[in-house]
Each structure stands twice: as C-alpha cells, then as structure tokens.
Amino acid sequence: MALEEQLVVFQLAGETYGVNISSVHEIIRMQEITKVPRTPDFVEGVINLRGRIIPVIDLRKRFNLPLQEKTQSSRIIVIEMDSVTVGMIVDSVSEVIRLPLDQIEPAPPMVGGVDAAYLRGVGKREKGLIVLLDLNQVLKREEKAELKDSANQAMLQNEAETKKGEAPAQAAKASL
C-alpha cells in the first residue's frame, strides 16, 4: 500500500474535487449526448465512446448544485468500476497529483453543498482543500440493475422482471 494516493483533480461549481486515478478510464471533451428516456434526471444520456455506449451523468445534477451551460473547458471523466462504466460531466479537469495519505482527513458533513454521503474525505495541500469523492456512492442508483449477464441478455430483457415484482392485478392492467 503506497503512502500516497494519485488523484485526478477537477473543478465543479467553484469547489476542487479529486477521484482516485485507478478508477479513471480516460478524460474526454464534451460531445453529443443522446438522451435516454425514463432514467434518473442526473443521467444526461449516452455517448458513443469508440463503439462503446457509455451512460453519462451530470455531477452538478447529482449533487443538486446550480446548473450552468457547458463550456469549452467542460470535460467528461470516464470512470470504470466493477462492471460499470460511466462518464461524469465536470466543469474542468486541472491536474493529476500525488497526495500523501496522512494529508487526508474525514469529511465534514457538508462541503460546498455536497452531502457527506458522497465523500471519502478531504485532502489538504498548500493550494487548498481537495474534496475526495466516494465513487461507489456517487454512482449508486436506486434501481441499479442486478442482472450482470452477457450484454446480449441484458439488452434483450424486457420489463418481464420488473413486472414479476408487481401485484398480478397491476401487471394485468399494464398489459391490457
């Protein structure tokens, strides 16, 4: 275990955040995002990343921060964790730094309007604080699909599974 952590540092609504570089797949410029219906509102849509289809979330919406237009410096940080690949829209990406572990402290209940539930801690350095995100929490969604079989299967599931959960009467209504 290294005594320091490498972080990708980015800006969001005037605050400086960091995520561990090991979960960062790549950082790309903004591109056309295709909207997808019936998704949580922080999901902007999907992008085509060299033939892969990747969902993109807007971190400002995720953290209920005030929205603003995307700019030239807006970036999508593509995160890869477990089997999930997700892009996060941030205001700008500034640098990659090494932060000694002893400079990391537990997070206060609220930083820059972001709930502590999403935070791993706060890193201190001369330039100021870096808020460390807990990506597991950030990328959590209420109804995250539990099915992780082959892509084929996953895409060909219709709402059968969801229907089974409902009372028969409701399901009946749905199909009449």
Next chain:
Amino acid sequence: MSEYTQVFLEEAEELLESLDQELVRLEQEKTNRALLNDIFRVAHTLKGSSASMGFDSIAELTHEMESLLDKIRQGNGEVTSELIDVLLQSLDALRSLVDEVAGRPAQPVEVKALVDRLQSFSASDHKKGVPSNSPGAHEQSIEDTSLTDSEQSVIRAAQEKGFYTYKITVRLDSGCQMKSVRAYLVFNRLEKMGEIIKAVPPVEDIEAEKFDRVFLFYLVTQADQREVEEALDTIAELESVWVEKVGADVKVRTGAAETEEALPHEYRFLQTVRVDVGRLDNLMNLVGELVIDRTRVEEIGSQVRVRLGNDPVVDALEEVSTHLGRLTGELQEEIMKARMLPIDQVFSRFPRMVRDLARRAQKEINFIIEGRETELDRSVIEEISDPLIHLLRNAVDHGIEDRQERIRLGKDPVGTIAVRAFHYENQIIITVEDDGQGMDPEVLRRRAVEKGLITEEQASRLNTAECLNLIFLPGFSTSKEVTDISGRGVGMDIVRDRVEKINGTVDISTKVGKGTKFTIRLPLTLAINRSLMVKHQGVIYAFPLVNVMETIRISPEEIKTVHGRQVILLRGSVLPLCNLNQIYGGHHLSTVFKTDKGEADSGLSVVVVGASDKRVGIVVDELLGEQEIVIKSLGDFLGRIPGIAGATILGNGSISLILDVRGFVEQAGLN
C-alpha cells in the same frame, strides 16, 4: 476432473441421449429388432465404459438393463409400455448418476430399488450379455488371423454375387480414451453398410479393450471403397483408417505385432474443429463492430464526394467501401452460420417428454415433429427450449381431451400434437399445435375476472384476441384441478416473457372443440437485426422489423377520438395512435399533432407495430428506411428501461435508441 472422466462423461451423455430417443421409438415400433439390438449395444457400451472407470452404480444399473434387453432380444419377453417405463426410469437414474460424476446437482438415485424392478422384469438368471457376432463371424485366436477356409468361401460367394470385401485397418489416436467405444462406433458404422465377417482381435477382446491401438474388420458390402472411407470419416480420435480391397485368394497374415507396423500410407485429417462458444460470441461482436464501421466509411465517403466532387481518389474510396461492404456482409453471414445449430437439439427431447406426460395423464397422443433440421442461432436455441416445453405440457394437459371424451365428441380417440419449425423470410417460425378442446374466449374472460386479474369493466371491453391473450397474465390458469404437469397458473407468462426476451413474438389461434395453435416467430440472430429507422423530433429511433406490421400515411382528418383516445380506422378495425414522446413520460397525443390544415402535405407517417395481440400506430416525423443494426446494451448502470431494448451506433457515429415495442405499447398507457 481427469481427462478420462471428461471423455467418459461426453460419451455417456451422448449414449444416454440416443438411448432415450431409441426407447421412445421402440415403444412405437415394438417389433423392430434392429432397434432393439441398437439399444442393447448402447446399454452394453455404457456398461463397459462405466465399469472400466469404476463407476459401479452406473455399471450395475446398465448391466441389469442389458440383461433385460437381452432376454427380450432372445425372444423371451415382449416390449410393453411398462417395460419401456422401467427402462426409461433407469435411464433417468443413469442421468442423475452421470450428473453426480460430473459434479452437477443431481437427483438422489435409488439404484437398489431400480435394480430390483429390472430384475423382477427379467428372469432370475443373469447371463452376461455379450452381443452375438454377426453370422459368419468366427471366434479367432489372436495368433491365427489369416482368413480361414470358410471365411474365404464366404468372400468368394460374396464376390460372385457382386459384393466386395474390404479389410479395414483402424489406428486410434495415441491419446484416445475409451478405445472400446471408438471401436464400437467403427463397428456400428460398418455394420450398417454390410456384414462384418471377421474382426481382429475378436469382438469380445475389442470390447474388453484387449488391444493396443490397432484393430481391423473384414467387411462384405456392396458399397465402394470411398463410401466405406466416408462412413468412418466423422468418427473422432481415429489416427488413420486404411481400407483395402480383399480378393478371396488373398491370404492375410497379420499378427498383432505386425498390425502395429502395418502403418497406413495416408493420414486422414478430421474435417471439423471444435470451437469454444465464447470465441464465436467474440467473433460475432467483432463483426458487429465491423458492420458499424463499414456504414461509417460509406457515410464519410459520401461526405468526401460532396467536398471534393468527382475526384479519382473519391472514386477509389467508394470502390473500396463498396467492396468492404460486400466482404462484411459475407463475413457476417458466415459467422452466423457457424453459430447455427439444428433445432433438433431441442426437439429431440420432446418425444420422451410428451410420452411421459401422456402416460401420466392417461391420454393417448400421437406426437409429430417436423423441421428438425431447421437451424437457428445457438443463443436462440438456448432460450427457446423452456417456452416450448411449457406449450407442450399445456397441450397434453389442457389441450387434448381424454379418450372417452374424444370418443363422445366423435373425434379420433388418439389426440395429435405437432411441433413444426421452418424458416420464413428472415425469421424462424415454430408452431405447437394440438387437436384438442381449444380455448373459449368467454371462459377466459370470466376466469380472469374471477381471479381478480382484471375488473369487470376492463373485461367487457376486450375483443376476442385480447381475451385469448389473458392466458399470458401471471397467475392465470384455467385448470380445474392442479396437476403436477400444469395448472398452477405459471407458464404462459413465462413463455411470453422468454420469447420476447429474444425479440420473438407469440400468437394464438384457437377454435373451441377443434384445437389450439401457438405460433412463435423468432429472429435469426440476437446480435444484429434489421430495423426500420425513423426520425422523430430530431432523434433517430430503430424499430425492430419483427414488430413492424406496415407503415401508412394518414391525413389528420382521419383521426377519430374514442373514449378520449385518438384512433384511426385501418381496414375496418380500430387502431390506437400514440407517439414516441410517450416513452418520455406521456405527452398527450393531441399536443403533438399539428392540426395545421393549412399545409397541403399535412400527411402523418404512422408505423403500425404489433406486440403479441396489440396493434398500435406510432406517429413519427419521418421514415428513414431499413437498416441492419448492431444491438448494443445500454449497460448495467442504466439497467433496463421499459420501452427501450438497447441502442445502436449509426453511420455518422451518433447513437440511436432501439425500441422495445411491447414495452413501449404497455408504457404508452394504452389501457
């Protein structure tokens, strides 16, 4: 698991599969001696291989089966349904035992009880059943292998009648396990072509694996040399096969040692390669990527033409891109074919199943299978088995009436159930049909209300087709009593879900008193499909063609309002309209229809889609035409979205959503 066990398992599963089918056939053809012999041999082979591996329970059970079969073969017993029952039970037990060996979850097996049952069927003396050699074969000691006089005369007599005699020398692979099984396969194939008059070493020794890697048979047959060679062509693990013609005057002298050296002049290489399924899946994915890139290259080509005009470079690019298109198409087709399996993989299990179900329900059923050779993608094959089993169970249980009832109705006392598979355009169609009592839509309507699945008011609004589709509701069952076959109200909902999961559809047609027919339509492959591309409010969507009935143009005046819903009349039937905004949370239709009658061309494009029984017209801005698309998942993070089946990447790199038509129809709130 050792290599030996692996080989044993593969062999055993194959043998059990054929045993299963042959036993069911034997019940139909009670006096078919050749079949009986076949079954006997299979049991015998299994006994040998399991004994040599030390799987005593399997050996014991197969030994008893073999003894019983042998008795019948000798004419000391008859083939009855009870006998087939007990043999099939033993077979199931063997399956469980094999599962156990393979480390799969297995039913516990009462070997002892079964052995007792088998013994009570056969007499008390258990002679070891050794398959009798074909007439004319003589016991030979290994040392003396030249043809005896009597054998010579057999060959001469055969020659005069225009038969050939071949000496077939087979050398097994050095890594060959289960030598006796391979040898048996060779023996079996040759037997089908003629008469084996001699084996070196003798058959008993070959069965007991008392040989190294080489054995030989003398075969009298009318087939020519090439046919004989081809017959053995598909048997695995043979290093070489050497067929030579033998004249009656030929003295053959081969000791075992010499046979070892009698190396064939040419080696035969196998014509098939086993490929891991995962590898095929990867290939398919790669081809999918290629298809996408090909469309992109085409697109870029046309953009380049716009910019550069008629430039030789542009011509060259177009030429390459066209060629690339053709190649990709062919590649895609080849890989699809490589993934295809005959549906017999699924069908072959049905005769046994239907037979058992019919016996348990005490009904007589004539079971017909057609189109066994129809090929479909293995991913589809895997998925389609369960739904078909459900449909067949229902046909036996609810469809076919019992004998007295059929006689009373003046029908043939024996019911008929037929499963058929065939290709139709770009689809596979599978039908399951019975000539039983059919379904009465009114009864279904009442049941659904009784069970509280729908309200009276909803029920009253259903048309006939919708009534029939009630059986797809979870918890719906019409059976008066719950049998262990069916009647718990699970099944049909699973059938529909499973079929639609693989982009298929299920339709019902039925006539009270005449029977019921289920028609399943399936795509050829899951990864790539043809879709109708449409544009709506600047976004491109793909409608899988399997769900598209037709496209029409209507004028706004045609739209009527019924029960507050906008509909049109299409050839006399009412077609509800909706539009794609409804998957985004249901804008009401009227808000998006331009009722601007000032435009001369104010026609609306409507795509008529069907999902199970429903037909819905979806109003779109523009139809873009058909296209092959590669289906991609939206990923785990978004999970499953009702109404969306996935996404695809278009030629210009942008993403288009693929509609899940049934999900959409249900989401669009068409109740």
